[in-house]
Amino acid sequence: xxxxxxxxxxxxxxxxxRNLNWNANGTITQHNDPRHRLIxxxxxxxxxxxxxxxxILGVTQEHIWEVVIESKSRATRAFLHRTxxxxxxxxxRFIGYRSMISSIESQGLVxxxxxxxxxxxxxxxxxxxxxxxxxxxxxxxxxFCGDFKGAAEVLERRWAxxxxxALDSRRHQIDVTMSERRLGDESFVLKEEIADKxxxxxxxxxxxxxxxxxxxxxxxxxxxxxIRDTRSGRRLAFFGTSGMIxxxxxxxxxxxxxxxxxxxxxxxxxxxxxxxxxEARSGYEGLRYLAAIRGxxxxxSLELAEDRMLLRMSNxxxxxxxxxxxxxxxxxxxxxxxxxxxxxxxxxxLMVDISS
Ligand SMILES: [Zn+2]
Numbered sequence: 001x002x003x004x005x006x007x008x009x010x011x012x013x014x015x016x017x018r019n020l021n022w023n024a025n026g027t028i029t030q031h032n033d034p035r036h037r038l039i040x041x042x043x044x045x046x047x048x049x050x051x052x053x054x055x056i057l058g059v060t061q062e063h064i065w066e067v068v069i070e071s072k073s074r075a076t077r078a079f080l081h082r083t084x085x086x087x088x089x090x091x092x093r094f095i096g097y098r099s100m101i102s103s104i105e106s107q108g109l110v111x112x113x114x115x116x117x118x119x120x121x122x123x124x125x126x127x128x129x130x131x132x133x134x135x136x137x138x139x140x141x142x143x144f145c146g147d148f149k150g151a152a153e154v155l156e157r158r159w160a161x162x163x164x165x166a167l168d169s170r171r172h173q174i175d176v177t178m179s180e181r182r183l184g185d186e187s188f189v190l191k192e193e194i195a196d197k198x199x200x201x202x203x204x205x206x207x208x209x210x211x212x213x214x215x216x217x218x219x220x221x222x223x224x225x226x227i228r229d230t231r232s233g234r235r236l237a238f239f240g241t242s243g244m245i246x247x248x249x250x251x252x253x254x255x256x257x258x259x260x261x262x263x264x265x266x267x268x269x270x271x272x273x274x275x276x277x278x279e280a281r282s283g284y285e286g287l288r289y290l291a292a293i294r295g296x297x298x299x300x301s302l303e304l305a306e307d308r309m310l311l312r313m314s315n316x317x318x319x320x321x322x323x324x325x326x327x328x329x330x331x332x333x334x335x336x337x338x339x340x341x342x343x344x345x346x347x348x349x350l351m352v353d354i355s356s
Pocket of ligand 1: 008009010011012206209
């Protein structure tokens with residue numbers, strides 16, 4: 001299957017239609033690996049998130065990037081280790097890095113990661129010491145660096161170091177250098193929970209490829225690896241939630257609980273910029289749909305009045321994201337700045353309480 005071929009009816013690439021499931025419980029998961037959960041989300045928010053977190057938390061942007069790359073590579077290792085066929089290491093040597101990377105290239109194009117091209121490897125044959133790729137318009141440069149580092153580490157079962165440099169305003173060169181140090185089995189494990197609370201969300205599906213028809217509103221530029229919302233013009237990408245959660249956990253481990261409030265604040269700002277007043281006022285059905293099509297989770301109740309909003313969500317993808325978005329919804333719908341409280345229930349549901 002050529003994953004960049006598109007569905008004749010709705011225009012969604014087959015790499016998306018055949019590999020991802022939109023589930024009734026508000027999640028998007030990988031077809032052959034239900035533990036790999038993804039969200040479909042505005043990607044310009046990502047690099048803005050790292051920048052704002054460094055400002056709010058008072059740490060350098062370089063440091064935030066280091067944490068992002070490390071955590072993301074750990075999530076990528078765990079995911080690839082689970083899904084790549086046994087003996088992938090031998091396979092990589094047999095078919096060569098070029099073919100491996102060309103499949104990463106087309107994957108990048110359908111997921112909205114930007115345009116990836118192979119630079120080269122040194123030495124040219126056999127076990128590589130250094131591999132170079134170029135990326136144009138990355139969805140998030142540190143996320144991409146983490147993905148690439150993690151992929152190289154899984155293939156070689158050795159630790160890798162990564163360097164990057166801007167070639168111009170759109171293009172970056174990324175070099176991965178393999179170290180001698182081998183990765184232990186524990187390096188491929190990441191605690192991931194399956195969001196398995198059932199739900200009753202239903203989508204009208206494309207009769208040809210089966211993806212939700214709503215996806216017609218998004219256009220893929222498969223030359224550049226860019227997905228856009230035709231209504232807002234904003235760029236989106238599919239990205240794994242375990243990578244995000246690994247980053248946030250690491251930051252919280254290092255800098256304490258204030259990280260949580262910082263993420264909520266940045267997502268509130270992002271939500272205010274991204275959502276329209278009509279969307280914010282679209283009520284239970286509207287917001288439930290908006291959240292589920294993006295894989296954020298399933299809204300199971302919503303009460304919105306002038307001075308208060310109560311929201312309950314099953315299978316929340318990233319709780320801080322949802323709380324930040326809920327604050328933005330409240331602010332847009334009522335014209336008032338809200339104060340938030342949130343908790344996780346025993347059954348894994350997220351409760352958000354916003355008052356003015
Ligand atoms: Zn279709």
